[in-house]
Amino acid sequence: MLKIIRNRFEQGCKTTSYPKEPINLYKRYRGLPKINGVCDAAMVRQCAAICPQDAILCEERKIDLGKCTFCGRCENVAEGAFVTFSQDFGMGTSSREALLCDGTLPALAEHSKKHFKKLFGRSLQLRQVSAGGCNSCEADTNVLNTPFFDLSRFGIDFVASPRHADGIHVTGPISKNMKTALIATYEAVPSPKVVIAGGACAISGGPFYGSPEIVGDLGALFPVDLYIPGCPPHPLTTLHALLNFFK
Amino acid sequence: MDKLLQIDNGQAVKRSILPSVPFARFAELLDDFVKNDGFIVQFFAFVEDGRNRLLAVMRNTQLYVLTTEVGESFASLTASSNEKFHMFEREIAEQYGITPVDHPWLKMVRYHANYRQVPDVFGNNYEEDIPGNYSYFQVEGESIHEVAVGPVHAGIIEPGHFRFQCAGEEVFSLEIQLGYQHRGIEKMLTQVAMKRLPILCEGIAGDTSIGHNLCCCQALEALAGISVDPGARIVRSIALELERLANHIGDLGALSGDVAFNPPAAYFGRLRGEFLNLLQVLCGNRFGKSLVLPGGISQIMGREQAKIIEDKLKELEPEISHVCDLLFSAHTVQARFENTGIVSKKMAEDLGLVGYSGRASGLEYDARVAFPTEAYGPLHANRNEMVNGDVYSRASVRREEIMHSMHLIHILLSRAGEICAKTTMAELTLEPDAFVVTVNEGWRGEVSHCLLTDKAGRIERYKVKDPSFHNWTGLAMSLRNQEISDFPLCNKSFNLSYCGFDL
Numbered sequence: 208m209l210k211i212i213r214n215r216f217e218q219g220c221k222t223t224s225y226p227k228e229p230i231n232l233y234k235r236y237r238g239l240p241k242i243n244g245v246c247d248a249a250m251v252r253q254c255a256a257i258c259p260q261d262a263i264l265c266e267e268r269k270i271d272l273g274k275c276t277f278c279g280r281c282e283n284v285a286e287g288a289f290v291t292f293s294q295d296f297g298m299g300t301s302s303r304e305a306l307l308c309d310g311t312l313p314a315l316a317e318h319s320k321k322h323f324k325k326l327f328g329r330s331l332q333l334r335q336v337s338a339g340g341c342n343s344c345e346a347d348t349n350v351l352n353t354p355f356f357d358l359s360r361f362g363i364d365f366v367a368s369p370r371h372a373d374g375i376h377v378t379g380p381i382s383k384n385m386k387t388a389l390i391a392t393y394e395a396v397p398s399p400k401v402v403i404a405g406g407a408c409a410i411s412g413g414p415f416y417g418s419p420e421i422v423g424d425l426g427a428l429f430p431v432d433l434y435i436p437g438c439p440p441h442p443l444t445t446l447h448a449l450l451n452f453f454k
Numbered sequence: 455m456d457k458l459l460q461i462d463n464g465q466a467v468k469r470s471i472l473p474s475v476p477f478a479r480f481a482e483l484l485d486d487f488v489k490n491d492g493f494i495v496q497f498f499a500f501v502e503d504g505r506n507r508l509l510a511v512m513r514n515t516q517l518y519v520l521t522t523e524v525g526e527s528f529a530s531l532t533a534s535s536n537e538k539f540h541m542f543e544r545e546i547a548e549q550y551g552i553t554p555v556d557h558p559w560l561k562m563v564r565y566h567a568n569y570r571q572v573p574d575v576f577g578n579n580y581e582e583d584i585p586g587n588y589s590y591f592q593v594e595g596e597s598i599h600e601v602a603v604g605p606v607h608a609g610i611i612e613p614g615h616f617r618f619q620c621a622g623e624e625v626f627s628l629e630i631q632l633g634y635q636h637r638g639i640e641k642m643l644t645q646v647a648m649k650r651l652p653i654l655c656e657g658i659a660g661d662t663s664i665g666h667n668l669c670c671c672q673a674l675e676a677l678a679g680i681s682v683d684p685g686a687r688i689v690r691s692i693a694l695e696l697e698r699l700a701n702h703i704g705d706l707g708a709l710s711g712d713v714a715f716n717p718p719a720a721y722f723g724r725l726r727g728e729f730l731n732l733l734q735v736l737c738g739n740r741f742g743k744s745l746v747l748p749g750g751i752s753q754i755m756g757r758e759q760a761k762i763i764e765d766k767l768k769e770l771e772p773e774i775s776h777v778c779d780l781l782f783s784a785h786t787v788q789a790r791f792e793n794t795g796i797v798s799k800k801m802a803e804d805l806g807l808v809g810y811s812g813r814a815s816g817l818e819y820d821a822r823v824a825f826p827t828e829a830y831g832p833l834h835a836n837r838n839e840m841v842n843g844d845v846y847s848r849a850s851v852r853r854e855e856i857m858h859s860m861h862l863i864h865i866l867l868s869r870a871g872e873i874c875a876k877t878t879m880a881e882l883t884l885e886p887d888a889f890v891v892t893v894n895e896g897w898r899g900e901v902s903h904c905l906l907t908d909k910a911g912r913i914e915r916y917k918v919k920d921p922s923f924h925n926w927t928g929l930a931m932s933l934r935n936q937e938i939s940d941f942p943l944c945n946k947s948f949n950l951s952y953c954g955f956d957l
Binding site for chain 2: 210211213214215217218221232233235236237257258259260276277278279280283284292335336337338339340341342343344345346347348349350352353354355365367368369379380382383384385386387388391392413414415417418419420421438439441
C-alpha cells in the first residue's frame, strides 16, 4: 500500500490541459505541410519522383494527405524549397477532396454535421476495427486511453461491442480477409452511425496501395464522415479531429 | 557440416555458390542440424528457371544455407524430423502450392491463393472472403464446450480467430487462425519501385518498424555494396533499443491491467509514450518510421537530440524502476503471474521459440549477441535470471531487458558524435543473381529477411520472417490445461504480432 502511495506521488498528475492550452510538438514532428505554390516546376517533379506514396500532384502543387505517410523525403530532397512540414497536428477533414492539400485545410469544426454534435457531443462511443494495418494506428489510438490524453474525460470511449457503439473507427487498408468482418461490424452498429477513417491505410491503402489483397479505401464500402490522415496519425491528430468534429 | 554453406549475417553471395543437394540428403542434413542444437531461421520455396526450389537458413552459433529442388510435393520434415518445420511447411504449401506429404497438420496459414496459380493444396475457394473456411479441431465429450473469439476483438487490437476447446474453465486445446491482416507484402516487395521498399517494410509490423526496416536496408546495402557511417549505425541501434523499451514497458502495463492492478497499468502506459516521443525526437515519427534508409539514416542525431534522450532517460530510469518494483512485489500480481502459461524448455526448443518468449524458457539466443549488426558488436548481453517459462518469467525478462536497453543507450550515446551524414533514398543497383539474409533482434525476437535477385538485379524473391511466426505456436501450447480466464494474461505475456505474421 505504501508503495502505491509513494509511486502515486512520484508520478503526479500527467494529464495534458489540451485543448484549453496548446501543445507544442518537437520541431522534427511533421504535421500539416506548408507548400510553396510558386516553386520551380522541376523541383516539384523531383519531390514527386522521390515520394514513395505518389502523393504529390505536380500540376496542382498539392499533396494528397490521404496518401502521404509524412516521411519527409520531399522536404529533405529539396531542402524545403517546395514543402516544409509544420508542427500543426490538426489535420482531420470531413471530406476526401479536402485532403488534397495546398497547405491549408478547411476548419474541421465548421464542416461537421450539426446533428452529430447534437447527438454525440456529450457522449460518443466508438467501436475500433483494425482491418489489415500494421498496428501502429491501433497503438496510437489506444494511447488516447493513457493518463496523458485521458480521452474519457471528454465523454469519448472505445467500447467492446458494436451494439453499444455510435460508430466505427477503422484503421488499416481493409484486407480482403477482413472485409466481411468489417461489414458485419458496421451493420451491427445502430443508426445513425458515424464512420471514421483513421490513418493513410484506411483512406487510400497507405503504404500498401496497389496490392490486390486489399480494398484500399474505406469510402468504397461505407460513407465516411471523418478522415484522419497520418502514418499513423499522431494521437493529438485523432484527439483534435474527434473534439472538433463532435464537440 | 559438409554441404552446408556458412554465411555471415548481411553478406551478399552469388546464387551459384548456394549448395544444392537432392531432397533426401537435404532432409537428412536438416534433420541432423535441428537435432544438434540447431534452429531454423528461414525455410521457404521459390521458383528458379521454372523449377520449384526450397531454401533453408539455419543457425547454431553461425548461419548456414542449403537448397534443394522439389517437384509438386516433398516428404514433410515436420513428420519425419521436428516440429520446428511445421509452420514453414504450411507456408510453403500455401505460397507455392507444393504439398509437404504426411504433414501432421496441413492447414492454411493466411488464406490466400498461391503464387504459381496451381490447384490449391487446401481446396479453398478464395472467391469467398473469409478465412475460417476450415473445420477446426474439436474435442468431443459430454462436458466439453467450445469458445470462439474474433476476428473482431473487444478492444483496440488486431484481428485473429481463437478457438478454445474447454471442459468447464479448463482449456484442452487452443487453435489460432490468423491471416485477417494479410496484405500481400512479400509479393509487393518484388513488384513495387525501390523507393517504396523501406516504407513497406516499416508497415510489416508497426511496432517493429525499426527491426523490419533494418533487415530490409541491411539487405539492400549488402546487395548494392554501399557502406554506412559509424555514426548512423549508432543511431539505428539507439532507435532499435527505444523501440524495444517502448514495447516492453507498454506490455508490462498491459499485463498489470490484465490482473486488475491499475496503478502500474496507468504509469507504464504513460511511460511507454515517453519512449515513442524520443523516437519522434530522432526522426519525427513516434514509431521511428522514415528514420532508416538504405545507406544510413534520414536525419542525423545532433547534440540537441542526444541531450534530450540522455536527459529523458535520467529522468525516467528511477520512475521505471520504482513502478517495476511496485508491480513485481505485489503478491496479488505474483499469484497470477507465477506458474501461469508454462512453456517448458524442451517445448520451447522443439517449437524454436525466439526472443523473450524463448529466453523466459531458458533459450539464451539473442541475435544482438549471436549475429551482431549495426553498433552491437562490442555490447554485452543481458542474461535473464528467471527461466521457468511462465508469465512471471516472460514479464521479468522484459523488466531486465528494459534496464539493460537503457544501459545500452547510455553506452551508445557516449559513442555518438562519430561521422554521420544524412541519407536520401536513392535508386540502387543491386548485384544480379545474388542472395542475402539479414537477421536482427527486434523487440519480440529474431526478425529476418531473405532476398534473391535475378539476372537483371531485380528482386525475384523477398522472404520476410517476423519472430511471431515461431512464437504463436508457443502461445497456443501455453494455454493447455490453463483456465480460459488466464488467456488474456498469457496472450499479453507473449504479445505477438498479427500483422507481422500475416504479412
